[in-house]
Amino acid sequence: xxxxxxxxxxxxxxxxxxxxxxxxxxxxxxxxxxxxxxxxxxxxxxxxxxxxxxxxxxxxxxxxxxxxxxxxxxxxxxxxxxxxxxxxxxxxxxxxxxxxxxxxxxxxxxxxxxxxxxxxxxxxxxxxxxxxxxxxxxxxxxxxxxxxxxxxxxxxxxxxxxxxxxxxxxxxxxxxxxxxxxxxxxxxxxxxxxxxxxxxxxxxxxxxxxxxxxxxxxxxxxxxxxxxxxxxxxxxxxxxxxxxxxxxxxxxxxxxxxxxxxxxxxxxxxxxxx
Amino acid sequence: xxxxxxxxxxxxxxxxxxxxxxxxxxxxxxxxxxxxxxxxxxxxxxxxxxxxxxxxxxxxxxxxxxxxxxxxxxxxxxxxxxxxxxxxxxxxxxxxxxxxxxxxxxxxxxxxxxxxxxxxxxxxxxxxxxxxxxxxxxxxxxxxxxxxxxxxxxxxxxxxxxxxxxxxxxxxxxxxxxxxxxxxxxxxxxxxxxxxxxxxxxxxxxxxxxxxxxxxxxxxxxxxxxxxxxxxxxxxxxxxxxxxxxxxxxxxxxxxxxxxxxxxxxxxxxxxxxxxxxxxxxxxxxxxxxxxxxxxxxxxxxxxxxxxxxxxxx
Numbered sequence: 001x002x003x004x005x006x007x008x009x010x011x012x013x014x015x016x017x018x019x020x021x022x023x024x025x026x027x028x029x030x031x032x033x034x035x036x037x038x039x040x041x042x043x044x045x046x047x048x049x050x051x052x053x054x055x056x057x058x059x060x061x062x063x064x065x066x067x068x069x070x071x072x073x074x075x076x077x078x079x080x081x082x083x084x085x086x087x088x089x090x091x092x093x094x095x096x097x098x099x100x101x102x103x104x105x106x107x108x109x110x111x112x113x114x115x116x117x118x119x120x121x122x123x124x125x126x127x128x129x130x131x132x133x134x135x136x137x138x139x140x141x142x143x144x145x146x147x148x149x150x151x152x153x154x155x156x157x158x159x160x161x162x163x164x165x166x167x168x169x170x171x172x173x174x175x176x177x178x179x180x181x182x183x184x185x186x187x188x189x190x191x192x193x194x195x196x197x198x199x200x201x202x203x204x205x206x207x208x209x210x211x212x213x214x215x216x217x218x219x220x221x222x223x224x225x226x227x228x229x230x231x232x233x234x235x236x237x238x239x240x241x242x243x244x245x246x247x248x249x250x251x252x253x254x255x256x257x258x259x260x261x262x263x264x265x266x267x268x269x270x271x272x273x274x
Numbered sequence: 275x276x277x278x279x280x281x282x283x284x285x286x287x288x289x290x291x292x293x294x295x296x297x298x299x300x301x302x303x304x305x306x307x308x309x310x311x312x313x314x315x316x317x318x319x320x321x322x323x324x325x326x327x328x329x330x331x332x333x334x335x336x337x338x339x340x341x342x343x344x345x346x347x348x349x350x351x352x353x354x355x356x357x358x359x360x361x362x363x364x365x366x367x368x369x370x371x372x373x374x375x376x377x378x379x380x381x382x383x384x385x386x387x388x389x390x391x392x393x394x395x396x397x398x399x400x401x402x403x404x405x406x407x408x409x410x411x412x413x414x415x416x417x418x419x420x421x422x423x424x425x426x427x428x429x430x431x432x433x434x435x436x437x438x439x440x441x442x443x444x445x446x447x448x449x450x451x452x453x454x455x456x457x458x459x460x461x462x463x464x465x466x467x468x469x470x471x472x473x474x475x476x477x478x479x480x481x482x483x484x485x486x487x488x489x490x491x492x493x494x495x496x497x498x499x500x501x502x503x504x505x506x507x508x509x510x511x512x513x514x515x516x517x518x519x520x521x522x523x524x525x526x527x528x529x530x531x532x533x534x535x536x537x538x539x540x541x542x543x544x545x546x547x548x549x550x551x552x553x554x555x556x557x558x559x560x561x562x563x564x565x566x567x568x569x570x571x572x573x574x575x576x577x578x579x580x581x582x583x584x585x586x587x588x
Contacts, residue, residue, distance in 0.1 A: 026419065
């Protein structure tokens with residue numbers, strides 16, 4: 001009976017894992033063959049040699065690298081703004097007593113009820129009025145704003161766990177409140193700050209809807225829109241499309257392997273040991 | 275909401291070193307530290323949401339002044355528009371399917387991985403979770419081929435397993451398109467719920483489960499009466515995220531079916547995109563957005579109410 005269960009549990013997981021990875025393996029096998037081979041036999045090895053051109057065509061085009069650059073600008077911009085803004089808020093909520101703190105905190109939590117996609121049309125009107133259409137700021141600032149409530153919860157949680165004695169000691173040594181924040185709290189908070197930064201990086205690197213409505217100029221499009229544009233051009237040339245897909249999957253998987261701890265901690269709200 | 279802040283905000287403190295510092299300095303610090311965050315929150319979330327309420331009473335294309343006041347006509351048009359009502363229905367169907375299929379599947383896998391003490395746990399977790407970090411276009415185009423009407427993975431598989439199977443255009447058929455998209459959505463998002471459940475199971479003190487076993491409970495009873503109740507907060511969070519998440523679906527559907535065929539996979543956000551943004555019917559789109567806010571609000575408030583009632587009766 002024990003053996004049956006042991007066999008069964010691995011069997012179930014392996015079957016599900018094969019189903020999960022099926023689309024990715026198909027995309028990989030498609031990207032190294034010709035479209036003709038791919039469409040006639042979705043799963044199969046290259047018979048006419050590995051078609052590196054599928055990849056080199058994309059990698060040698062200037063638009064791919066300009067899309068990469070846009071993605072980097074948007075991702076770094078959103079990350080910096082989100083981390084700065086939410087650590088300032090988290091510090092006040094965690095370490096400063098004042099009347100109305102709960103009220104302000106609840107106001108912030110309202111933001112959790114309106115995810116970006118739900119508020120997209122009103123946001124578009126607002127960005128038009130600010131003249132932020134076709135500007136990277138029009139993508140960066142809303143991503144940062146909509147991620148702020150959740151990020152602030154994570155940081156408030158961490159900041160309030162720092163022992164009171166540490167703060168008092170720093171005041172006795174002549175630190176101002178601002179000094180305590182900059183020189184003591186922030187260096188201690190590197191792990192939760194990394195968690196917040198990682199979550200924002202994942203969200204902004206993948207954001208599709210916002211750049212779609214904000215950036216009119218295809219020259220400013222980030223990679224997700226670049227893939228959409230490429231599929232529009234080469235729709236029936238599946239091998240080429242799959243090569244583009246793989247070029248985006250590979251960095252995502254590598255990033256996951258390095259940032260796994262922070263992604264998992266951030267999403268599960270677990271406490272990260274420094 | 276109130277249960278949330280009591281967990282997150284520390285208790286008010288009495289007199290301490292900081293209380294002695296000047297009140298003025300404190301006010302200045304709070305203002306400076308709050309300013310960037312709350313200005314952003316106001317400009318990009320709160321103000322647009324309220325403005326949408328205002329614009330929703332006008333017929334407006336975004337250019338020129340608001341002149342054409344139409345009262346509640348936009349709302350009336352939306353609520354009587356067959357496409358909008360179907361879009362709403364599709365969102366509800368996906369929401370129900372997510373809660374009844376996606377979450378149990380995630381729970382099942384989390385239980386097998388952790389309670390089954392499988393080896394290479396991080397590897398399995400990565401396989402099931404990684405689609406969550408793929409962008410929507412990556413997911414959409416990979417699956418567009420999986421559902422390819424002639425040579426896709428699904429058709430190839432079925433034609434080899436079922437003799438005489440005829441290839442289907444899964445995304446081109448009004449009766450299969452929503453199910454096909456739900457599979458893609460599950461593929462991409464159920465890993466998040468598995469991750470939450472894995473963390474939830476690991477937080478359970480196994481001594482309680484062992485005690486139940488000592489008292490003669492079988493494994494099913496342990497799950498039903500000990501493990502699940504102790505995971506209630508995680509399950510609630512997961513359900514909440516699933517509900518809000520199914521209201522926001524957009525990219526995968528737009529890229530794979532454009533809401534078609536014949537609006538059979540139209541969702542609220544793709545509807546707002548097509549009928550509001552693309553056609554610059556910003557007054558009408560605002561009205562639909564306001565309806566969506568209310569739906570989101572009803573679900574979150576109603577959800578929190580029921581959740582709290584459950585908590586109180588314990």
